Amino acid sequence: MKKVWWTWDVRMRWAAGFCSSKESFEANYALAVDAASRHGVDAIVIWGFLRDSHGGVDSARRVCEHAHAHGVMILPGVGIDAYGGVYHEGNSPWSLDTYLAEHGQDQAQNADGSPMLHHWPPTAKRARRVGCPSSEALMTYYRDGLDWLTSTFELRGFFIEQGDVGLCQCLQCSARKRTSTLKGGLPNSLDDMARRLPPLIRHALSKRPGMTVLVENYCGISPAETALVAPFLRGFPEEVFHCWQAYDAPGRFEITAESRSPALHGCMAIRSNNDFVGGEIDDRDNIRQANRLGQQAGLDMTYIYGEYPDEWPKTAANYRAWSESARLSR
Numbered sequence: 267m268k269k270v271w272w273t274w275d276v277r278m279r280w281a282a283g284f285c286s287s288k289e290s291f292e293a294n295y296a297l298a299v300d301a302a303s304r305h306g307v308d309a310i311v312i313w314g315f316l317r318d319s320h321g322g323v324d325s326a327r328r329v330c331e332h333a334h335a336h337g338v339m340i341l342p343g344v345g346i347d348a349y350g351g352v353y354h355e356g357n358s359p360w361s362l363d364t365y366l367a368e369h370g371q372d373q374a375q376n377a378d379g380s381p382m383l384h385h386w387p388p389t390a391k392r393a394r395r396v397g398c399p400s401s402e403a404l405m406t407y408y409r410d411g412l413d414w415l416t417s418t419f420e421l422r423g424f425f426i427e428q429g430d431v432g433l434c435q436c437l438q439c440s441a442r443k444r445t446s447t448l449k450g451g452l453p454n455s456l457d458d459m460a461r462r463l464p465p466l467i468r469h470a471l472s473k474r475p476g477m478t479v480l481v482e483n484y485c486g487i488s489p490a491e492t493a494l495v496a497p498f499l500r501g502f503p504e505e506v507f508h509c510w511q512a513y514d515a516p517g518r519f520e521i522t523a524e525s526r527s528p529a530l531h532g533c534m535a536i537r538s539n540n541d542f543v544g545g546e547i548d549d550r551d552n553i554r555q556a557n558r559l560g561q562q563a564g565l566d567m568t569y570i571y572g573e574y575p576d577e578w579p580k581t582a583a584n585y586r587a588w589s590e591s592a593r594l595s596r
């Protein structure tokens with residue numbers, strides 16, 4: 267299986283500072299890249315890749331150059347209608363928040379007609395604007411944004427998702443059927459994902475063929491979930507890696523021996539050993555089991571959180587168990 271580390275910049279613990287400055291961002295990802303190269307990790311997903319507060323384009327470019335020199339791909343997180351678009355936070359025309367401040371008609375709405383906002387993480391100083399999934403103007407904006415992103419950093423791929431931040435309640439969006447996979451928290455829309463992501467990915471791949479593109483499905487790969495999601499994946503290019511969650515909390519598996527990938531490529535998303543799931547834990551048994559079941563289901567990629575340094579003993583053991591079990595076949 268190809269191996270990927272998935273990270274949020276603000277949770278990185280490789281160096282001090284949680285990526286709150288240019289120095290911290292560059293140091294965190296320099297150390298993570300060096301370790302990724304030692305562990306045979308093919309790529310690092312970075313959510314919060316572009317923020318003015320940690321050096322914007324210049325720092326992101328240095329992170330990419332360092333990674334490419336070490337044979338590690340950087341896959342920025344790209345949020346469609348959420349999470350800042352291609353530029354997570356800052357005074358850039360490619361920041362969705364900046365765009366929506368000037369194009370209120372393209373912003374998602376709450377039921378009372380007020381503009382929809384999303385506040386993440388809880389420590390963030392302010393909420394971010396959310397895009398309306400019915401806006402065609404935004405599709406042009408995202409397409410151009412992806413061109414800018416992939417060419418500016420000579421990217422070899424990206425991670426893209428249709429946000430899990432709640433549903434737009436404007437008249438057009440409300441009139442549409444919306445199928446959600448999220449069992450708790452804010453609902454998502456597979457219908458919006460299937461309508462919006464494939465044309466954007468196809469466009470990006472036409473400009474830069476061969477890129478590695480990961481798509482978040484927000485669900486496990488149990489036979490029941492696969493049956494729900496599969497029809498929405500038909501319009502995607504076949505080279506895309508669809509991400510399936512191994513478990514919603516360590517050990518509560520959402521993959522079984524009967525699970526089968528409905529797409530040519532897929533990624534076992536192992537959401538373990540990070541702040542989101544209770545901090546550092548020894549999760550080697552579940553990690554091995556997830557990769558074993560993932561391979562049995564036909565998945566050819568695996569991701570795990572890469573936010574903790576491999577100087578931490580439990581984390582190092584988890585990374586080793588993950589690497590070894592990803593190598594069992596294929």
Ligand SMILES: [Zn+2]
Pocket residue numbers: 374375398399400401434435436437438439440
């Ligand atoms: Zn809408």
